Amino acid sequence: MDDQLRTVAQNGDIDALYRRFAEDPYVLDRVDQLPITDTPLHQAARSGKPHFEMEVANLKPSLSSKLNLMGLSPLHLALQHNCSHMVRGLITINSNLIRVKAKGMMTPLHYLAEIDDAELLAEFLFACPSSIEDTTVKFETAVHIAVKNGSISALKVLLGWLNRVNKEDILTWKDEDGNTALHIAVSTIQPQVVKLLVKHVNVNVKNSNGMTAMDTFHLQGTMQSLEIGKILSRARAKRASNLTSNITLRDYLSRKLTLIDIRDKxxxxxxxxxxxxxxxxxxxxxxxxxxxxxxxxxxPPGGYWQDNYKPATTNNGSSSANNTNTSLGQDPRPHYAG
The missing domain is CATH 1.20.5 (Single alpha-helices involved in coiled-coils or other helix-helix interfaces)
Known part of the structure; x- marks a missing residue:
């Protein structure tokens, strides 16, 4: 981005932008050719110029998802500078910007979960429902991030959303250390978060070390964690050694199909x-x-009579219809239906 365009973006001067186009119609195209660069949108986000941001995003939509040399998109910068008007304007133009992954594969949704902005987080989820499935470079979901940062308001929004869209299985997703959000809440001694999570999750999911949340609790050994132990006990959480079945996914897929498996299939x-x-x-x-x-x-299947038949008899006691029925292919013997 040349100095003249940077100054125009910093001032948010839309008229000056079009005068620049008159001099060089391809000025934005040259910026767009670079895979990672500081764009007029990044400068407008830093300077808090939402109208200029919307103007450029409409003229050159591809610039909206471009990362700068710090690994941030314009939407990430707008969030960092608390420019909510600019944020809402960008996602109105393209809601998929919510899924753009910055450095560390952090999306704007992850950032909101980190800073506990429940209001914008709710708007993001409704604008781009699929964004809840995005994970960071550490395989963290937005729920992991909210729990790690003690973002209670954001966590409540996330749990409510997952429940309403029937995606609570995301709560069992594991980070790079194999921990679910519940494992993290227990290990960081957050009883309020544990109380929220046990209502929505399988409390006996094991991490990559084969430990349940209850196992994690027993590792704490501190007075502050006693409340968590009571919450887990009320939720019928167990230690891994007390679970009735410790079958792994590998064991399950390797075994022969049972009658129950066939029925379910x-x-x-x-x-x-x-x-x-x-x-x-x-x-x-x-x-x-x-x-x-x-x-x-x-x-009805063969072997059963389909009608009643009783042949008439002559004076000498013989059937008068025997010859007739035989010639028609019918059984001359008397019979009853069924």
């Missing part, structure tokens, strides 16, 4: 317990049963 249980899929499967099976029963009623 064909009833669609493996499709993340999708209730609508299971209901549809039951409905299809019911229809097949009814159809088969109806067809059997219309066409």
């Amino acid at each position: 064909y009833l669609g249980i493996y499709s993340r317990n999708n209730r609508s899929d299971i209901r549809a499967m039951v409905l299809v099976v019911a229809i097949l049963i009814v159809t088969a029963t109806y067809q059997a009623g219309l066409n």
Whole structure:
């Protein structure tokens, strides 16, 4: 970015920007050719010029997701400089900017979870629902980050969102050390956070060291952690050694299929317990049963009579219809339906 364009961006002068275009129509294109660079959007974010930011983002949308030499996008800088008008303007133009990964693969959503800005965090989740699945270079979700930084308000928003969109399984995702958010809350002695999490998670998930949250609690050995022990006990948390099954994923996939596995496979249980899929499967099976029963009623299987037949007799006691029925291919013997 040349000095003249930098000054225009710093002042937020939109008229001067278009005068610069009159001199050089390709000035933004040359900036865009560089994969990592300081753009007019970065300068506008630092200077707090939301209108100029929106103008450039509309003219050259690709600049909005570009990182500068510090590894930050314009949206990251706008958040750091508390320019909420600029932040809302950028995500209005392109909500996917919420998923842009800065240095350390930190997204703007992760940053909000870190600083405990619950208001903007909620807006980000509604603007870009898929952003909740993004992880950092340390495999941390926004929940991990909120717990590590004691961001209670942000954590409440995240838990409420995950519950409403049926994605609470994200709470069992593990960071690079194999710890879930619950493991972290226990190890950092945050009873309030533990109390929030146990309502939404499987409290007996093990980390990469084979330890549950209760195992982590027993490693603390401090008076401050006693409350956490009570919370975990009420939530029926157990130590790994007390779990009824310690089967690993490798063991599960290596073993032979059982009758229960086969049943679950064909009833669609493996499709993340999708209730609508299971209901549809039951409905299809019911229809097949009814159809088969109806067809059997219309066409009873061979070996059963379909009508009553009693031939008339002559004076000498013989059947007068024997010859007739035989010629028609019918059984001349008297019989009853069924």
